[in-house]
Amino acid sequence: MRKVFVSELLGPKREGLFNDVIDMEIENIVRSLSSNPSAIEEPFRGATLKEMLDEAKSMLGGSIGDHFPIFGRSLDKLTGWSDRLEKCFSNLDGYVQMVLDEHLDRGGSEISDHEKDFVHALIELSSKKNTSASCLTKDDIKALIMDVLTGGTDTIVVTMVWAMSEIVRNPRVMQKLQKEIRSCIGRKPKIHRSDIMQMKYLKMVVKETLRLHPPAPLLIPRECINHCQVGGYDVFPGTRVLINAWGIGRDPRIWGDNSTKFYPERFKNEVDFVGEKFDMVPFGGGRRSCPAFNQATTIIELTIGKLLYLFDWEVPDGYEELNMEEKGSLVVHRKSSLFLVPRKHNRQE
Ligand code: HEM
Numbered sequence: 001m002r003k004v005f006v007s008e009l010l011g012p013k014r015e016g017l018f019n020d021v022i023d024m025e026i027e028n029i030v031r032s033l034s035s036n037p038s039a040i041e042e043p044f045r046g047a048t049l050k051e052m053l054d055e056a057k058s059m060l061g062g063s064i065g066d067h068f069p070i071f072g073r074s075l076d077k078l079t080g081w082s083d084r085l086e087k088c089f090s091n092l093d094g095y096v097q098m099v100l101d102e103h104l105d106r107g108g109s110e111i112s113d114h115e116k117d118f119v120h121a122l123i124e125l126s127s128k129k130n131t132s133a134s135c136l137t138k139d140d141i142k143a144l145i146m147d148v149l150t151g152g153t154d155t156i157v158v159t160m161v162w163a164m165s166e167i168v169r170n171p172r173v174m175q176k177l178q179k180e181i182r183s184c185i186g187r188k189p190k191i192h193r194s195d196i197m198q199m200k201y202l203k204m205v206v207k208e209t210l211r212l213h214p215p216a217p218l219l220i221p222r223e224c225i226n227h228c229q230v231g232g233y234d235v236f237p238g239t240r241v242l243i244n245a246w247g248i249g250r251d252p253r254i255w256g257d258n259s260t261k262f263y264p265e266r267f268k269n270e271v272d273f274v275g276e277k278f279d280m281v282p283f284g285g286g287r288r289s290c291p292a293f294n295q296a297t298t299i300i301e302l303t304i305g306k307l308l309y310l311f312d313w314e315v316p317d318g319y320e321e322l323n324m325e326e327k328g329s330l331v332v333h334r335k336s337s338l339f340l341v342p343r344k345h346n347r348q349e
Pocket residue numbers: 002005147148151152153155156159214215216219220222282283284285286287288289290291292293295296297
């Protein structure tokens with residue numbers, strides 16, 4: 001399944017369409033900010049799908065029955081958790097089914113290869129004509145779509161919101177970042193992926209955000225399959241394992257006395273952040289690490305780059321200090337919404 005996900009959504013086959021959709025979405029955010037700054041909340045505010053995904057994420061945080069299966073399951077029934085779980089996943093399943101039906105109704109033949117998206121590709125892999133080992137069932141397709149919806153939406157938005165919070169709280173960082181972006185872009189109307197490659201400080205800012213605010217601070221709960229030893233402790237098969245990515249990213253033994261400070265310059269020398277050295281693990285590590293880390297960081301860099309290139313950002317009058325309290329279980333958000341005022345940057349200056 002992971003192989004299908006990587007080749008059909010993230011691989012070069014789908015790159016053109018994926019990039020076009022991302023660029024269009026970033027343009028939409030910028031347009032809504034330019035025409036009506038009070039619409040800043042719009043792209044991130046909930047439609048029904050968002051509510052469904054929020055509910056699913058809160059349920060994935062686990063129940064009493066997940067931790068104490070023997071008596072916990074009965075408690076889950078009594079407290080109404082089991083009914084809530086049933087309803088939540090039947091709603092999500094209904095949504096995914098609707099997406100699938102829409103794709104089936106349109107039929108694959110009248111759509112050009114360029115227009116075919118991830119769901120079309122999955123349907124092709126499930127067709128009777130496909131005799132390869134990766135032939136998918138309907139449930140496989142639904143699971144893969146749910147992976148994208150649950151794993152790929154909130155994580156990116158949460159990281160962007162934390163990045164904007166830290167940038168605005170640290171005017172020194174904001175000025176340095178804007179200077180870099182604006183000098184790399186000059187007077188060009190658009191930022192391209194190739195421009196981002198030159199923006200070293202922007203990359204440092206995104207890494208520093210993921211270090212201090214990994215969207216999934218305990219990653220995804222895993223279960224140990226084989227007996228192993230970690231740091232001298234025995235971990236037996238069946239043990240549920242939680243990795244404290246939040247704690248690792250703030251560990252003063254790795255990051256020094258200023259480990260809780262937002263200081264992107266600490267990434268001047270290349271630091272691995274995709275789980276090879278484990279100094280920070282916002283995307284997990286090993287065989288089940290996030291397959292979309294590359295795409296995710298590019299989307300965040302492009303969006304932040306664009307927002308900082310076109311606008312100067314301020315906290316609204318009356319809000320002196322940004323509240324940085326956190327809330328959530330599987331994915332950790334800001335406790336209070338982020339309100340910022342964008343002022344269009346005059347490119348003649
Ligand atoms: C800033 C953005 C993101 C962060 C921080 C993030 C983080 C993570 C983490 C921590 C895991 C679990 C790794 C582990 O347990 O070792 C994971 C898994 C996964 N992520 Fe992401 N993710 C991000 C964006 C995305 C996007 C955009 C997609 C899809 C388009 C995605 C799809 C997945 C999938 C499918 C898995 C499961 C992989 C497996 O079990 O083999 N993620 N991600």
